[in-house]
Amino acid sequence: MPDFYPLARKMLFRIDPERAHSMTIKAMKAGLSPSVNAIKDPALEQTIWGLRFPNPLGMAAGFDKNAEVIGPTFGLGFGFVEAGTVTPKPQHGNPKPRLFREPGHEAVINRMGFSGHGMNAFKANLEKFLGGSSRPPGVIGINIGMNKSQKDPAKDYGVLIRMLGPMADYLAINISSPNTPGLRDLQEKEPLTELLGVLMEERKKSCGNHPPPLLVKLAPDLDEEQRGEIAATLLNAKVDGIILTNTTLVRPEGLPARFAAQPGGLSGKPLKGMSTQAIASFYKLTKGKIPIIGVGGISSGRDAYDKIKAGASLLQLYSALVFKGPTVAHSINEELLMLLKADGHGNIGEAVGTAVKMNKKDKKTANGS
Ligand SMILES: Cc1cc2nc3c(=O)[nH]c(=O)nc-3n(C[C@H](O)[C@H](O)[C@H](O)COP(=O)(O)O)c2cc1C
Numbered sequence: 001m002p003d004f005y006p007l008a009r010k011m012l013f014r015i016d017p018e019r020a021h022s023m024t025i026k027a028m029k030a031g032l033s034p035s036v037n038a039i040k041d042p043a044l045e046q047t048i049w050g051l052r053f054p055n056p057l058g059m060a061a062g063f064d065k066n067a068e069v070i071g072p073t074f075g076l077g078f079g080f081v082e083a084g085t086v087t088p089k090p091q092h093g094n095p096k097p098r099l100f101r102e103p104g105h106e107a108v109i110n111r112m113g114f115s116g117h118g119m120n121a122f123k124a125n126l127e128k129f130l131g132g133s134s135r136p137p138g139v140i141g142i143n144i145g146m147n148k149s150q151k152d153p154a155k156d157y158g159v160l161i162r163m164l165g166p167m168a169d170y171l172a173i174n175i176s177s178p179n180t181p182g183l184r185d186l187q188e189k190e191p192l193t194e195l196l197g198v199l200m201e202e203r204k205k206s207c208g209n210h211p212p213p214l215l216v217k218l219a220p221d222l223d224e225e226q227r228g229e230i231a232a233t234l235l236n237a238k239v240d241g242i243i244l245t246n247t248t249l250v251r252p253e254g255l256p257a258r259f260a261a262q263p264g265g266l267s268g269k270p271l272k273g274m275s276t277q278a279i280a281s282f283y284k285l286t287k288g289k290i291p292i293i294g295v296g297g298i299s300s301g302r303d304a305y306d307k308i309k310a311g312a313s314l315l316q317l318y319s320a321l322v323f324k325g326p327t328v329a330h331s332i333n334e335e336l337l338m339l340l341k342a343d344g345h346g347n348i349g350e351a352v353g354t355a356v357k358m359n360k361k362d363k364k365t366a367n368g369s
Pocket residue numbers: 060061062063065084085099108110112114143174177217245246247267268269271295296297298316317318319320
């Protein structure tokens with residue numbers, strides 16, 4: 001397929017980033033986004049949590065906050081789509097402008113603040129999609145978060161699990177967005193233990209015999225001691241998966257001062273190393289027992305492979321779609337496949353965590369192989 005994106009990108013980058021995003025969603029809803037062939041190869045397929053992933057690359061949370069374009073996103077060649085973050089009530093989020101791109105560094109800063117239409121609208125959109133005749137193969141995750149005004153987080157996460165859990169292939173508990181005051185405090189040991197206890201119970205009550213796996217999404221901005229505590233808590237609570245990482249509050253050197261000075265979470269290339277390092281650290285701390293979705297700065301097959309070798313079984317991206325365009329999932333999967341084959345791997349599962357040094361007795365891939 002000829003690559004029209006350089007031209008489209010020129011036009012989109014002249015427009016305010018949030019407007020460009022709304023236009024993209026509108027175009028996708030109207031069926032105007034391209035349909036990109038997904039790379040199909042047994043080496044890229046995995047079954048994790050009993051779910052079949054046709055390829056390891058997913059669309060990260062934040063792109064489709066209201067579950068409006070799940071079908072067209074699969075049409076870009078992603079193996080799974082994580083919609084949300086959805087909150088119980090609709091909310092406007094932070095004042096605009098609140099989304100900034102830096103093409104020279106392929107970086108984004110956002111301080112959206114969980115803007116969205118709320119869970120009723122989300123549910124109606126998802127029902128419409130699931131009720132349609134042409135559900136593509138692939139997995140649908142639902143990323144949930146609390147409203148800014150909520151003082152008791154467990155209430156919001158609980159109601160979201162009740163309302164949306166039965167429709168999700170997996171649930172992602174977002175406690176790591178930097179733009180909702182107090183949210184990241186839920187990563188601390190006591191609040192996390194308490195929250196997970198309530199949510200596991202709620203999932204058991206609401207989701208019948210086939211409860212969706214429950215994943216926790218974490219920030220890259222945690223020190224080794226915090227990581228150790230969180231890993232122990234997640235293992236204890238029998239959480240099914242970890243998503244690493246959300247955006248960072250850190251501003252690596254070299255970013256233009258005007259861009260770096262914007263408050264909010266940084267994503268894209270400058271986040272890549274921090275996120276890969278967090279993956280390796282959690283893989284080691286959990287002894288590979290909890291499957292990890294690696295996300296942060298992936299824009300090539302090499303980036304994807306590095307995260308797999310650091311311990312990720314699955315991957316996601318968002319920022320690279322902005323800079324590379326709609327064929328990005330296709331080209332990353334294509335390159336990843338070549339890299340796996342060059343190293344003699346018959347399946348991704350064989351490469352998971354191979355760059356992490358562990359005691360031999362601990363060394364088990366998250367896929368259980
Ligand atoms: C504009 C924007 C909005 C985002 N919104 C959310 C969100 O609602 N929930 C969430 O868990 N992560 C959100 N993220 C974080 C992404 O899911 C991802 O973790 C992060 O951007 C790192 O991946 P990337 O470097 O490939 O973009 C958002 C990211 C961006 C750029």
